Amino acid sequence: MSKRKDRRSELSRSSQHEQWLIELWGTHQALRNLGFNAESIYVGFGDVLNVGPDMVFVSLQAQGKEFVYTVVQVRGGTEETVFKRWVDFIGEMQTLSPDDLERVGRSSQIGSDVQVFFDLAATLAKRGFESPNLPDGMGAVAALFGFDMPPLKTQGDA
Secondary structure: OOHHHHHHHHHHHHHHHOHHHHHHHHHHHHHHHOOOOHHHEEEEEEEEOOOEEEEEEEEEEEOOEEEEEEEEEOOOOOHHHHHHHHHHHHHHHOOOOHHHHHHHHHOOHHHHOHHHHHHHHHHHHHOOOOOOOOOOOHHHHHHHOOOOOOOOOOHHHO
16 A cells, blocks of 8 residues: 555544534635635634624635634544644645645535535625635636536426
8 A cells, every 4th residue: 555545544534523624625626726815814712792692704804804614513623633633734735735725625515516606606796705716706716626527497497
């Protein structure tokens, strides 16, 4: 077995217990796919108003605005352990091939459920963010993320 396969197997084993890291990765990548710079995407941990304690969230700070997207609750976590796990996870991600990175992203909810991705893109648009990679609207969201967009039905299609 090659070293790459060993690393992938290791990632798979740890990911089963640490799905929150995959969800965080998927959310970060979704924002990157929408065209936002990595430098404008921050990871946070703590209490989120109207959501609850021990929340892992992503903060997008771009275009003079801020948007906080709650990813997952990590009960009993601490800021120090969450950030250490995230940094370690990013280190693992840097050893993977582009195909493997794609697989990891697609194993997150936002990477596997077009509706969740659409909801994020629509919420950003509603809050006044312009997605640099979406000059053509929601159809571009589907194409950008590799989803097939079914044709829209009109009232005459009954």
